[in-house]
Amino acid sequence: MTAIEISCAEVWREISNYLGGEISAELRDRMQAHFEVCRHCSAVLDGTRNVVELVGDGRVFPIPEGFSRRLYRKIGPR
Amino acid sequence: MPGEAPQQLDSNEEGLIRRVCNGEAAAFEELVRPYERVVFLTAISVLRNSADAEEVAQEAVLKAFANLPNFRAECKFSTWLVQITYNEARMKLRKDRRHLFDSVDEPQEGEEGDYSPRDFADWRPIASEVLENDQTRQALENAINSLSSMYREIVNLRDIQNLSIKETATVLGIPQSSVKTRLHRARLLLRDALAPGIDGRWSAKQDYRKVRPW
Numbered sequence: 001m002t003a004i005e006i007s008c009a010e011v012w013r014e015i016s017n018y019l020g021g022e023i024s025a026e027l028r029d030r031m032q033a034h035f036e037v038c039r040h041c042s043a044v045l046d047g048t049r050n051v052v053e054l055v056g057d058g059r060v061f062p063i064p065e066g067f068s069r070r071l072y073r074k075i076g077p078r
Numbered sequence: 079m080p081g082e083a084p085q086q087l088d089s090n091e092e093g094l095i096r097r098v099c100n101g102e103a104a105a106f107e108e109l110v111r112p113y114e115r116v117v118f119l120t121a122i123s124v125l126r127n128s129a130d131a132e133e134v135a136q137e138a139v140l141k142a143f144a145n146l147p148n149f150r151a152e153c154k155f156s157t158w159l160v161q162i163t164y165n166e167a168r169m170k171l172r173k174d175r176r177h178l179f180d181s182v183d184e185p186q187e188g189e190e191g192d193y194s195p196r197d198f199a200d201w202r203p204i205a206s207e208v209l210e211n212d213q214t215r216q217a218l219e220n221a222i223n224s225l226s227s228m229y230r231e232i233v234n235l236r237d238i239q240n241l242s243i244k245e246t247a248t249v250l251g252i253p254q255s256s257v258k259t260r261l262h263r264a265r266l267l268l269r270d271a272l273a274p275g276i277d278g279r280w281s282a283k284q285d286y287r288k289v290r291p292w
Contacts, residue, residue, distance in 0.1 A: 016262035047269040055222070055237040055268070060215050063118045064128055067135075071114055072107055074140040 006030045011041045015048050091155050099147050106143055113156050116239050117163045123234035124167035126223055134170050138163035157245045160235070164249050221271035229264035236261050 006027075011034055017023045018031055035042045054060060087095070097105040110117075117138060122131035142162050149158055222230055235246040236257070247254045 012266070013262070016265055017258065022258075044266075044269070047273050048265050051265050051268045051272060052237055054214070054218055054272070055233060056240065058115075060218055061119055061238060063115050064132065067118055067132060068111070068114050070132065071110075071117070071135055071139055074136045075103070075106070075143050 006034050008034075008038060008041055011035075011038070012044060015045055018045070019049055019052060087151050087155060092151075095146060095149065095155070098143075103143075106146070109155070110139060110142070110159065113159055116156065116160055119234055119238055120160050120163045120231075121167045123222075123230050123238075124164065124171060124227060126230075130170065130174075131167070134167045135163065138166045141166065153248055154245065157241070157248055160239070160241070160245075161249045164231070217272060221268050224271060225264060225267060228260055229267060232257065232260045233264045233268070237265070 011031055014023055014027065014031065018028065023031075035045055091109060094105045094109040098109065114135075117135045118131055121134040121138070122128060125131050125134065138159070142159050145162075149155070153161075222233060225233065231250065232246065235241045235249060236243070241249065243254050243257050246257045250257070
């Protein structure tokens, strides 16, 4: 089996599942081999991983100041 | 919940729920506190407006409080709370838009089709300090707000809140396969929106200019 046996389009389709570890070991190996020889797909992989990292970082989406204090006010005094 | 064997609760939450249901209302805040951020971000992912999101968050918490005795622990408490918030936010969106003949439910066409990335710019690893950069935050917020609601909501639940695929499917009322497909497309759309750099200077005919902050 050669590395290029999986197409770029197939790789793009599975990149999210690849990042989440939600693919078979066989597919993972084929994709890894593809990334080693395909600069485009490697760039897409890195970019998508960066997106997941950026979006998932708690510092990027702060909640408004005082939100916690105001959240329960409709319930009334407890 | 009381009297039943919960399947999805940790013992601490189970105890808190029991206390609230037994009349100790103050325990409710302790129960919800770990999920305050999730509630707000879920609301704003639907409404895209901080004031509206706060209002919906308060309504959702009130509804969760009132309905807690009916919670059957068929899912985690957090999933149940997020589902209430999501439904409240959708209801508000429908109510606010009812005079506009504008459907809240966006077309699903093309969801299953393949998506091809628009550019292949290399993207260096993100430095930690960049995440605290206001410009980065704004670029990311703009990129997420540019997504249609079905992609925005998926990104919020999966990548921001780290809900599992199953939990996300429960909240949105869609199959797990659709969660995967939508998340995948949303991530590639975000990548396309962010890869050219925050000022958008990218041209396929020119060398890539390193204008990104990372």
